[in-house]
Amino acid sequence: MNQRFKVWSRLMATILVSSFVIQSKVLAEDFEYPELNVTPLASERLKMEALRENSSSEMWMDHVPVFIPATLNLIAAIKLNSQKSDFSAKEQKDAEDTTRVAFGVSAFWIGYSSYLAMTYRPFSDATTYISRMEGNSKKAHLIRERLAEERIKESARFGRMLSWISSGTLLASSLAVASKAKTDAEAIAIVSAVSALSPLIFRYRWEKVEDYHSEYKKRIYGPVVTSGLYGKKIEGETHWAPQLLVSYQF
Structure with missing residues (x-):
């Protein structure tokens, strides 16, 4: 009976170890090129964002955090210019x-934000460039995805x-x-100064896309569940038991 138990224990150990080795090999192959395992792929993300770039209203909205403080600053400057007559000669020179x-x-x-809103389409340009690359091999696919990730990072x-x-x-x-200003011009300038921090708070879409892609890419690595064996010696004999290993890798 004891001999039969040992045979079954060894058989189970062999099966579990084999399973662990095979699973580890599969996981290693999957994680070898994370660019090919992230969902959505970088090239797919570029295509989705390229569709968004077709909407002119979306493009203009991206630059609102810059338009607001720039416009307020311009108004405050115009107001300051109209107050010059109330200043001394030196103050007038400083105000000018x-x-x-x-x-x-x-x-x-x-002007520059308007130019970008009308012409700058990084994701559309990247999609067009990458779509021209030929090849269906794993290497060709990997090249396309890495170039797509490069374009996402460059835009960010x-x-x-x-x-x-700008801020x-x-x-x-x-x-x-x-x-330098007084009364209403000073108030507008203060509001402009506060709103000048808007670009740091309300970030460009290009930055958000990189964050989304990086976050999805991290999820490839965790959690990773693998099987294993746990051995413990009791009265001179080693007793084995199956176990599951859960690990997070970033």
């Missing part, structure tokens, strides 16, 4: 310099750069106007 800078900063961001970096630069320049310009 501040007004010129505010005009320039506001006009630049209104561009969005972050715009957010920080910083508009904030500095608004505070400068507020320091």
